Amino acid sequence: MVRKRKSGAVLAVADEPMSSNPYICHSCKRCARKRKTRYLPQDIVFQFLSRLPAQLLHDVVRHVCREWSLVIRSPNFIHHHLRNSTGGLIVQDQHSPRNGFYVEMRRGCLEICNFDCGFDGLVWSSCNGLVVFSALNNFNTLYVSNPLTKQKTNLPPYRTRKGDYSALGIALVEASMKYKVVHARGKYFFPNQIAVLTIGLDKVWRHINVKHLLLPNESLVICWPLVTGGYVHWMSEYIVLTLNVETEIVRRFPVPPIPNVRGKYLAMDSHLSFVYNSDECHMDVWQMNSITGEWTLLLSFDSKPLIHTFKGMFPEFSNSVRPLCWLVARKVLVFSDDLDRRCWIAYDVKASLVQLFEFNKDESYHFRAHVNSLVWLK
Template identity: 35%
Template sequence: GSCKRKSSSTNIESLPDELMFEILLHLPADDIYGGAAFVCKKWRDLTRDRNFINEHIHRSTPGLVVQFQRQTENAVFLAMRRGRFEISKFSNYNFKHLLRASCNGLLIECDTANGCASFVVNPSTNRRLRIPPGYYSSIAYASASMSYKVVSGSTQYDKPEELGCVIWTVGVDKSWRTVCTEHLSLATRRILNTTPLTTEGFVHWSSPESGHILTLNIETEVITEIPVPKGYERGWKFYLSTGTSLTFLTAMGWFSFEVWELRQETGEWTKLHDIELDCQVLGFVYLNRLIDFSLVPLAPPNCSTATVNPVGWLNCKEALVLHAFPTRLCFVHIVRTREIDFFELGHDFDSYNFIAHRNSLVRLGRC
């Protein structure tokens, strides 16, 4: 039907399309799909328009999907809004399997108990599309060709020297295509058996103690070997995607980190600000949690039984999220103000997935 007059002084249908376009952009993807799109045909058509969907992606808030690996349906979305972090549930979708990667609101879901059967899902629109199985799959968007591509390290070979990479263009390919890796050394190719990270137009593989990363340009489908900054080859590194770029953090102390960011087009690293956490606040909360599990006295930074690890960024480096393993405790460090807040996950002594994500209305095949 059409948008009807609400009162004698208000006729929403008379608003210019440009103004209605701008108003609807301020609504979250879940609210648009679950409510606004059903108000009238004009709104439904507008929110399904490619230009609207693309602009809505850029306006949506980058955050983190947090998923408990043993209870995959209990995933939540963590994001910064008006300077404070918020935790919300996915009201339109119940996750059935492990999440692997995200791009423009689309997530890779992998059923590891069923031959790694995989799906591209959009939790905001409650749609999913079956894709070729792959254990360490990722997804990225090629803007020039306006296509989504699923990428996976090919682990079906028994011989290490045959490790490689495969790619599948959604809506085009019927099976995996091989990406050239002959120019990479065997030692470097082993990194392809790690969980990849997606940034804007690129997929990256890394190893915490390696002196190189591998970067796939999703448009050209060429893999490049990029060295880490000189002097950081052997140190432990935490690689995190902001959604648009790749960063790594290396510990200077238990509660302080150096931050580096990759210029993807040139392969050069840029040193950013250091992260200096409030030791008194962080240490007090963490210490009390460790006391509950008889893990004191507090261990040194390199102790495997008690660590505070960076796990993701919120809103393009506005805030850093850290997980205090082995507890369920997480900290949110707001970079500009150095404020620290914390929240708790569902279980202690368990593994979680932290994936950079933003909610969207992207439609993909049957999505």
């Protein structure tokens, strides 16, 4: 039997014996008895599967046949699929973190789906689909997991002193393809030490002292670090500390050259960005070179459609709208109102298009930038 497209083009026909090629998808038993195999070329199958969402591949497609399952589990496919994947957000209810939402932009439209993280803990940082999280009510018990595949591994315990504040990040060293978890801690929100652990290699944490990078009477507030490629950043009103996860060297960089800096630092692919209101109707985006610390003005965009949307939804709106994260780097920003977090807005800064998404206003939500992937540790 030959299946044709409406145009009449033949999909594939073969009258040869069954092949041992692991990428061939065999047809039904009836055709097999006739020693006929209908298949698509290996490269077409590879490219077709790589364009499907990771959740669909894991939940459905890998169960279609053994050959497709082998393709989907191959390291080359996982790496290729990750490179072509778009980012999104994991949104968790802080009181019930296991069942959350995954928000992403596909074909120019917002897609929101229910998402079972597979663990009862809040995601603190994410890299290439892997997340680091702690057990509920026990910050010293740390794990790395892929929330999609539900694979999980324990990290060596990291004991914090009473009164210490902690912040976690996870990043990839591309040269070795090893992942590292970074842990900053300090008294009264001021970091005095950064600890690093290579997943799968280290049994104990290595410590990096950063006190020498701070001037006398200068302190850096411990915030949740922003991970951009192979770099982890901590920011304050006056400086940026940047850790190169490959060399494990921390450098001190200046903030953007803007008078009276007031804005939001956001991770933007492999760059640290800074978004701020240049005037009542415009916002500027600055981008930092993680090697040199040099800041450049990347783009400016009209914020009037965004402000008008918030004013229409919230009559009490008083310019408290803040950017939360990049949903699509350099293109789509997510905003919310500091006074009312029940509604979030995805704003296309180039096309000035607004898309809304809402959650239950009675809940308290925690979010982290994330990309669904099939990546796991070797």
